[in-house]
Amino acid sequence: MTDNTTGADQEGVDQEAVPATEAVPATVSPIPGPEVKPASTHAKERVFVGTGLFWGLVVGVLLAVAVIILAAQNTTSTTITFLAWDFSTPLIVVILGTLLVGVIFDEMFGLVYRSRRRRTLAERDQLKRIEQANADFNAD
Secondary structure, three states: OOOOOOOOOOOOOOHHHHHHHHHHHOOOOOOOOOOOOHHHHHHOOOOOOOHHHHHHHHHHHHHHHHHHHHHHOOEEEEEEEEEEEEEEEEEEHHHHHHHHHHHHHHHHHHHHHHHHHHHHHHHHHHHHHHHHHHHHHHOO
C-alpha cells in the first residue's frame, strides 16, 4: 500500500524510523463536534449549579400529598356563623379557605413593603446622583 502524502506507509519503510511529524497524514480531518476554543480566549467559564426546580417540585408534591390526606381525614360538616350568615361546609374547606386568605394577605402586605422599599432605594440613588453632580460642579 502506498501513501503519497507522507511516505510513512510505503512498503519496506520502518515505521519507527519515520519522524513523528511525518507519521500523521496531512489530510486528516478533525473529529466532528463542537468547536473547542483555547482556554486563553475564555473570559470566565460560567458554572450553573442549578435552579432548585427539582427540590421545589419535591416540596410541592409533598405539600399536595399532605393536603390530600388532610382533605380525606377532615370531611365532617362544620357550621360556620359569621355576622348574619350561617352555613355548613366540610372542615377542609374552612382550613383551605383560611390558608388562602392568609396567603392573599401576605402577598398584599409584601407588595406594599416591596413598593416602599423600591421607592426608598430609588430616592437614595437619586440623592447620590445629585450629590455627585454637585461635587462635580464644585470641582470645576
